[in-house]
Amino acid sequence: MANNYVGDDAARHLQDLLLGTDNxxxxxxxxxxxxxxxxxxAADADIDCGVTLRRRKRSMTVAGSSPRAVTLDRIExxxxxxxxxxALRTNDVVLLADVDTDPRWPEYQRQLKAQxxxxxxxxxxxxxxxxxxxxxxxxxxxxxxxEDIIAEAAGFADLAGRALRLAVRLGTFQSRAEDLQAALENRTSIDLACGVIMxxxxxxxxxAMAILTRVSSNRNQKLRDVAANVLRNVTSKEVRTHFDA
Structure with missing residues (x-):
């Protein structure tokens, strides 16, 4: 009988993973x-794990517990x-119990056995x-x-799915924050360059803004790059956006 590794302990570990990773x-x-x-x-045996992500009907290996796991995952x-x-298509657990006896994926099973x-x-x-x-x-x-191990895996996947959804949301928020910061940095450079031209x-x-825009168009350069060139002519220091707490 498998020990139960799904529950509060797994949830705490997944929470720690979220808090301890940057992306x-x-x-x-x-x-x-x-x-x-x-x-x-749970199985009292060595088991590797790969993570497959599917977006826009295309699947790819995105992570593995070891180099071997990545190799095995990429076969499929x-x-x-x-x-x-x-499993991705049906949204259900799929078991390949024995590569020698299962008739469904002969070439895949042959390559797994070779590994x-x-x-x-x-x-x-x-x-x-x-x-x-x-x-x-x-x-x-x-x-x-x-059956016990499959139940363990399914229960753990439910917790992992929740954590992954949160990680994706946090990643999206972080990306948006970085985009906003970049936009503010660009806006700062443009405003300062306008001041120099004024x-x-x-x-x-x-x-001044019309002059910057005209140069941008004539040189086929982005406005922020034209502004950066103007500022480089008057200072060698980095131009950054500052926020007071």
Whole structure:
């Protein structure tokens, strides 16, 4: 009977992963490592884990608990069919219990066997309407993925899916914040460049902006680059946006 590694302990670990990573890619790598460790303890066997992401009907390996996990996961992506892709399509757990006896994916199973992998479990994660992901567990023997272990994996995937959805949202917010910061930096450079032109030409702000825009068009350069060139002619210091707390 498998020990229960799904619950408060797993939830706390996933929370720690979220707090301890800087981006979604880093989170996925650590999620793969933690998932492999959790299921290995439950099955009392060595199990690798790969993470597959599907967007716009295209799937790809995005993380693995080890280099071997990434290699095994990419076999299915290169062939375009297998338990993981089936799990993503049906949004249900898919078991490949024995590469020697299962008739569904002969070429995939042949390549798994060549890598000394004899069983596999694909577990989907719900992360949003326009994307899907799956945890793909690889066993070095048959009979590892019992009903109890499959239940463990499904329960863990539910927690992992929630954490991944939050990681994606945090990543989106971070990206938007970085875009906003970049826009503010560009706006600062443009405003300062206008000030330089106003001082040099004794003109209004609108006239200075018109000069910048005209140069941008004539040189086929972005406005922020033209502004940066103007500022480089008057200072060698970096121009940054400052916010007072």
């Amino acid at each position: 979604v890619e880093d989170f996925l790598g650590r999620l793969a490592e933690f998932s492999a460790a959790a299921l290995s303890r 992506q290169s062939l375009g069919d297998g338990p993981c892709i089936e 000394s992998c004899y069983s596999m479990l694909g577990v989907p994660l719900e992360i949003g309407e326009d994307a899907a992901a799956a945890l793909n567990f690889f066993g070095a023997d048959t009979g590892l993925f019992t 001082a040099q030409n004794r003109c209004s702000q609108d006239e």
